[in-house]
Amino acid sequence: xxxxxxxxxxxxxxxxxxxxxxxxxxxxxxxxxxxxxxxxxxxxxxxxxxxxxxxxxxxxxxxxxxxxxxxxxxxxxxxxxxxxxxxxxxxxxxxxxxxxxxxxxxxxxxxxxxxxxxxxxxxxxxxxxxxxxxxxxxxxxxxxxxxxxxxxxxxxxxxxxxxxxxxxxxxxxxxxxxxxxxxxxxxxxxxxxxxxxxxxxxxxxxxxxxxxxxxxxxxxxxxxxxxxxxxxxxxxxxxxxxxxxxxxxxxxxxx
Amino acid sequence: xxxxxxxxxxxxxxxxxxxxxxxxxxxxxxxxxxxxxxxxxxxxxxxxxxxxxxxxxxxxxxxxxxxxxxxxxxxxxxxxxxxxxxxxxxxxxxxxxxxxxxxxxxxxxxxxxxxxxxxxxxxxxxxxxxxxxxxxxxxxxxxxxxxxxxxxxxxxxxxxxxxxxxxxxxxxxxxxxxxxxxxxxxxxxxxxxxxxxxxxxxxxxxxxxxxxxxxxxxxxxxxxxxxxxxxxxxxxxxxxxxxxxxxxxxxxxxxxxxxxxxxxxxxxxxxxxxxxxxxxxxxxxxxxxxxxxxxxxxxxxxxxxxxxxxxxxxxxxxxxxxxxxxxxxxxxxxxxxxxxxxxxxxxxxxxxxxx
Numbered sequence: 033x034x035x036x037x038x039x040x041x042x043x044x045x046x047x048x049x050x051x052x053x054x055x056x057x058x059x060x061x062x063x064x065x066x067x068x069x070x071x072x073x074x075x076x077x078x079x080x081x082x083x084x085x086x087x088x089x090x091x092x093x094x095x096x097x098x099x100x101x102x103x104x105x106x107x108x109x110x111x112x113x114x115x116x117x118x119x120x121x122x123x124x125x126x127x128x129x130x131x132x133x134x135x136x137x138x139x140x141x142x143x144x145x146x147x148x149x150x151x152x153x154x155x156x157x158x159x160x161x162x163x164x165x166x167x168x169x170x171x172x173x174x175x176x177x178x179x180x181x182x183x184x185x186x187x188x189x190x191x192x193x194x195x196x197x198x199x200x201x202x203x204x205x206x207x208x209x210x211x212x213x214x215x216x217x218x219x220x221x222x223x224x225x226x227x228x229x230x231x232x233x234x235x236x237x238x239x240x241x242x243x244x245x246x247x248x249x250x251x252x253x254x255x256x257x258x259x260x261x262x263x264x265x266x267x268x269x270x271x272x273x274x275x276x277x278x279x280x281x282x283x284x285x286x287x
Numbered sequence: 288x289x290x291x292x293x294x295x296x297x298x299x300x301x302x303x304x305x306x307x308x309x310x311x312x313x314x315x316x317x318x319x320x321x322x323x324x325x326x327x328x329x330x331x332x333x334x335x336x337x338x339x340x341x342x343x344x345x346x347x348x349x350x351x352x353x354x355x356x357x358x359x360x361x362x363x364x365x366x367x368x369x370x371x372x373x374x375x376x377x378x379x380x381x382x383x384x385x386x387x388x389x390x391x392x393x394x395x396x397x398x399x400x401x402x403x404x405x406x407x408x409x410x411x412x413x414x415x416x417x418x419x420x421x422x423x424x425x426x427x428x429x430x431x432x433x434x435x436x437x438x439x440x441x442x443x444x445x446x447x448x449x450x451x452x453x454x455x456x457x458x459x460x461x462x463x464x465x466x467x468x469x470x471x472x473x474x475x476x477x478x479x480x481x482x483x484x485x486x487x488x489x490x491x492x493x494x495x496x497x498x499x500x501x502x503x504x505x506x507x508x509x510x511x512x513x514x515x516x517x518x519x520x521x522x523x524x525x526x527x528x529x530x531x532x533x534x535x536x537x538x539x540x541x542x543x544x545x546x547x548x549x550x551x552x553x554x555x556x557x558x559x560x561x562x563x564x565x566x567x568x569x570x571x572x573x574x575x576x577x578x579x580x581x582x583x584x585x586x587x588x589x590x591x592x593x594x595x596x597x598x599x600x601x602x603x604x605x606x607x608x609x610x611x612x613x614x615x616x617x618x619x620x621x622x623x624x625x626x627x628x629x630x631x632x633x634x635x636x637x638x639x640x641x642x
Contacts, residue, residue: 190355194385
């Protein structure tokens with residue numbers, strides 16, 4: 033009974049990739065991929081995705097702990113707000129960032145006055161855009177794990193004399209590792225594929241803000257073979273990410 | 288490290304108001320049905336629940352409002368709650384490590400306590416590889432390794448299967464003999480009997496009765512205690528097939544798994560296991576335990592009448608539940624001479640807290 037829709041679902045995931053493979057000109061593949069512009073795009077993508085994943089972890093872990101453990105009023109509303117980037121079209125997110133941090137945005141004006149720099153259309157803007165769209169993936173997977181596990185282990189640790197910071201470091205964090213693993217992979221993958229918010233907020237400047245997805249889009253207008261080759265490259269990178277860091281929580285429950 | 292506490296807490300429509308006084312090194316059992324507030328008392332003592340108002344003092348140190356990790360109060364609950372990412376030894380070493388001991392010192396302390404609970408062989412195992420009883424052993428070692436001034440036990444046998452519980456009960460009895468001041472929460476009078484010096488019976492957020500364990504359980508002064516814990520208790524020394532009283536009589540019974548011959552023990556049986564015969568010197572049937580006694584009092588007790596006996600030897604103070612028809616047929620009244628008889632199969636012999 034389930035086999036038919038399950039097969040359809042799998043086909044929906046796999047067949048487009050096959051289509052791309054069939055369309056690609058394998059003999060020209062190496063020369064297309066090693067062009068300077070695509071090399072720049074790949075490097076920029078990996079660096080910015082890594083940086084924004086780091087930002088997601090540094091900011092998202094505390095946020096998830098607060099959301100899962102806090103008991104104040106309005107915490108449920110906060111939980112929904114955190115999901116906003118997940119449901120918002122990325123282009124809208126990019127526009128929102130632009131009008132916050134752009135020359136006319138209130139935070140952007142402040143930054144320009146204080147430092148003389150402006151954020152949009154820089155590599156920093158790429159990282160911010162990617163962090164914006166990727167963080168909910170991390171927060172959601174961590175918060176679910178935290179709330180599922182409850183705080184009984186933390187309570188025991190406290191009765192054993194461990195200070196709150198020790199409890200966090202030696203109990204909460206290790207118990208979170210599997211969920212953290214899957215959250216990191218998800219947010220890295222989301223950051224790597226980010227397009228809409230980046231192009232609105234950071235533009236498409238070669239070697240500065242033109243990440244691999246943006247390069248694919250640019251090439252699609254001039255040289256479709258090149259775009260297809262780069263798409264294959266993105267798929268390979270994505271598969272490597274999943275294979276290297278496939279979190280244990282995807283293969284049988286949290287233990 | 289004596290404990291004195293007065294705790295008031297309101298949670299929804301439930302209100303709690305208790306005061307406790309536990310002398311240094313002794314064990315107090317809080318006995319009561321589910322929802323009587325005993326776990327809330329433990330939560331307030333450990334600082335995991337904030338009471339409406341409380342004065343808590345351990346060894347003269349005022350603890351109300353102090354953060355849980357600064358109280359020096361250990362907690363052992365029915366689930367062992369071993370940290371799943373640490374080995375058994377690292378679990379036991381957790382408290383020493385978290386309170387500033389070096390790696391080597393913490394490990395030494397962990398192995399000392401693992402040895403105390405006969406679990407050195409389990410040191411390298413992960414919690415996932417331990418049975419319920421083994422995990423609880425490690426949890427006891429972990430709680431004791433913190434060297435708490437006060438130890439709280441929250442139904443420590445409730446999650447164990449019937450085979451594992453007696454061994455853990457025996458272990459706790461052994462370590463608590465020289466251990467910290469302890470408050471034990473349980474709904475099972477036998478736990479109190481085995482471990483506690485004193486009992487406080489709780490109902491609806493209040494302590495309805497308190498006193499030395501054996502006195503409270505064998506001669507309850509309130510109907511509530513009688514209902515949840517009204518048991519016949521005969522104290523003595525364990526022998527192979529029962530128990531020998533101080534005056535040398537043997538009460539036959541079935542020894543629990545953790546009974547050691549020669550150690551203090553109690554024979555326990557419910558009032559409805561006691562049969563009453565007219566005292567005519569004649570006695571039929573299989574019961575091996577018989578004793579002559581005199582009816583001291585008759586009290587209605589729900590659908591039955593509870594007969595309280597007095598006499599010489601172990602029959603003194605026993606209670607027997609009879610139907611009103613049987614009481615009428617035997618023409619029982621205070622002063623009637625009777626023979627009490629108890630089937631050995633209904634008598635459980637349990638180790639007693641030394642007192």
